[in-house]
Amino acid sequence: MTRALSWFFSLVALGAVALLVGVFVWQSLPVWHHEGWGYVTGTKWFFRQKEFGTLPMIYSTVIVGLIALVLAAPLGFGAAIFTAEYLPRRARLAVKVLIELLAGVPSVVYGLLGILLLRDWIYNLFEKFEPLSGDTLLTAGVLLAVMILPTIVTLSDDALRGVSSAQRRAARGLGLTHAETVLSIAIPQAKRGLGAALLLALGRALGETIAVFLVVGRQDNNMPEHIFSLRAWLEAGQTITSKLGGSETNIAYGDPVHWGAMIGLALLLLIMTGTVTLLGTGFGKRSDA
């Protein structure tokens, strides 16, 4: 009985997950028929003209995620090195708890702070480049950096603590300084765990919706001529998630191709975050072995 119940509830849960994947694959089929590869290589999205190119959104999603990662990684690693290598155990737990609380702050609260504070700061800071408003890819990236910082800190701290202290003591015994021990023993040993922390944080950044929605400007079809042009960072953009969170989702239902295009975006997002998350967990696991 207990066994049957456990399996029953598990299968319900697994069935829901299978249904989730199935729904996104199946419902997005019409747009793949309609657009073919143009769906991921096209740069124009005009749903009234039945044009569904998602490249600008993929670009914005990736850029915003990378800005967040580049800003949060050094800060996060630094903080994790301090908590794991310098702080005594109780103080370490206290700092870790505070930082994990930061991870629990709802994204709509971050969004609110972004809309009422960060937006103006970015606008004033970059005024000489004449951004049209404070709603830019950069704003979204900076906001996401704060949001993924706790993930990086707490996972990196775990990775560093996973390095055995016998190795640290041996290094100190050989006459290495504290800093040398950290740089040449702890960090190389924890490399995989640190990489996993970055990947999992990136996964979170790519999928974050509400905070990005509020500050990214939601400007369709904003694709720079050069992929690495920094000017585009100070313009409004549209990420996959901000598109999905917008009102177009309500309009699209009922038109199979348009709806397929929206659901296809969710599928692309699922593939991106799924890959990053799987790589991250795989990465982390092998470091334990």
Add this chain to the structure above:
Amino acid sequence: MRKSLDFLLATITAFCALVAVALLVGLVAVIAQRGGPAVNWGFLTEQIRLVGAAGGIFWNLVGTLILLASALVVCLPLSVGLALVERVWLQREGSRRLLRTLLYTLNGVPSIVFGLFGFVVFVQWCGWGKSWLSGGLVLALMMIPTVTVSLIERLKAVPAKYVEAAAGLGLNRAQIVWAVLLPQAWGGVVTGSLLGLARAAGEVAPIMFTATIFAGATLPKGIKESPVLSLPYHIFILAQDSFDPSVGSKLWGAALVLLALVLFLSVIALPSRLKLHEEANV
């Protein structure tokens, strides 16, 4: 040179940690300072008026609690079932690892994806329209990995000799589950649920298309077309046109209440998590 490198690394990393902690303190301080004046008893017990510019957030709080309660009720049996399957009923390490990987992957699924899933399945196919139940089910699905993984960790920590003693007394596996494993590991369910609820309470993306509207709902009277108000969605909508100053103070007030709710849930989950930390470090 070596000495100064030593000093430099300690200073730089200490600075990084300080910035990270300062971000949390600053964030809470800003919300508290701006939202504090708006929060009083009337704010929590009145309904919204004038598109959020007056009145309070009573039905938003009630709606959020309804969503959380339904999510928890749905999530608990599924999570306990999954954890028991992983720890007790699956015999091969390979299948266990597969199930765990699936849970981690599910944990990484963006919340908007859950929202769209709920929109297709419950709102459209089941024809419920916006309903508290669609929202509860979607949030339950989102909470499953947190609760399940937390219970699995606790089940792993149950000393093997307890299980052996129970088996020696002639208990079968199902009896061991009820008499030993679940009572010993129940803390994992509580911790996982609190953390899952803390996350679910603040989410907008899963419920914006499935369960919640901005104004004009009170207690749901059925399933079909029975949306609720909710706290995070309220903030989300008001944040988009936050130019009216009177809306502004109410907006920060609502954010403060939401933040307090979420931090409260995370903080009461703390003691048992810290205990697990300490055990793991011994």
